[in-house]
Amino acid sequence: MCLAACLFVAFAGSASASQVIDRGVRRATLAVDTKGEALLTYTNQKGVLRHTLAWGAVNALQPSPGGHQVHFQVDYSGGYGKYHTVYWKTFVNACKPYDGPALSYLVAACKAPDGSYWAVQSWDVFWPDLGFTPWKTSQAYVMTLSHWSGPLAVLDVHSDWIYDGRYHQLFGSFSYDGKPVFGYETTQFGAPVDSFGRLIYIDTFSAPAYGAAGAARTASSRRQGRAGSAMASSRSTRSTAATRTRPPGRASGDRASQVDTASRAKARA
Numbered sequence: 001m002c003l004a005a006c007l008f009v010a011f012a013g014s015a016s017a018s019q020v021i022d023r024g025v026r027r028a029t030l031a032v033d034t035k036g037e038a039l040l041t042y043t044n045q046k047g048v049l050r051h052t053l054a055w056g057a058v059n060a061l062q063p064s065p066g067g068h069q070v071h072f073q074v075d076y077s078g079g080y081g082k083y084h085t086v087y088w089k090t091f092v093n094a095c096k097p098y099d100g101p102a103l104s105y106l107v108a109a110c111k112a113p114d115g116s117y118w119a120v121q122s123w124d125v126f127w128p129d130l131g132f133t134p135w136k137t138s139q140a141y142v143m144t145l146s147h148w149s150g151p152l153a154v155l156d157v158h159s160d161w162i163y164d165g166r167y168h169q170l171f172g173s174f175s176y177d178g179k180p181v182f183g184y185e186t187t188q189f190g191a192p193v194d195s196f197g198r199l200i201y202i203d204t205f206s207a208p209a210y211g212a213a214g215a216a217r218t219a220s221s222r223r224q225g226r227a228g229s230a231m232a233s234s235r236s237t238r239s240t241a242a243t244r245t246r247p248p249g250r251a252s253g254d255r256a257s258q259v260d261t262a263s264r265a266k267a268r269a
Helices: none
Strands: 007-011 018-022 024-030 037-043 049-055 072-075 106-111 116-125 142-148 153-162 167-176 196-206 214-223 228-232 254-261 265-268
Touching: 018 049, 024 106, 024 116, 049 153, 167 196
Parallel strands: none
Antiparallel strands: 007 153, 018 142, 024 037, 037 049, 049 072, 106 116, 116 142, 153 167, 167 228, 196 214, 196 254, 254 265
């Protein structure tokens, strides 16, 4: 692991309207019209061709007590629910080639006529922690849609040692437009329960204690007043019977990822 490594990563997560649309998706395409609507065409987890229309959100809001983050309106009938016609068949794509910042796990992106950006990404958000192989259909990759016109959020990650060099530590900050990103409340397990809360996932690589692949994951939440944080990559944040079979995973590298409800950014240390 590189010590004192400083990484700045831009992404379409909390800086944008961003939302899970479906999971287990294949062959997804994106089209955007002049009215601010996006049409996603893809094959879903059951092998069915879907046309999904989304609209009504751009850019994230800063956290506020009692507030709610922006979200898309989604019509899984391809516009029939909104317009009562087979709308997707007459949808006219007006989106231009994408010329924005590089994004993690990008599937498709484009620049709308109004200058805003749309992006479709694929994330392993629901994979199990600690390197276990996914065993449920609910743990499939999710497809997300993002829409933004302003600055992107930044995940700034550093690494060093703690406990007299026994463990690796990751620490840093997560901000959007120069302000910290955080939530107000979590469950007893650290999962955000308000629409502003976000998770930082830690993926550990080349850790022999976690099997042949040597990869494992854990997560940490960002709460009010804690834009900066510290996480020991060799320790788990879970304490269930299943996780007790996984020893500390000293590794050659870690990846810190911000997991939005629809998107994620990554930084390696």
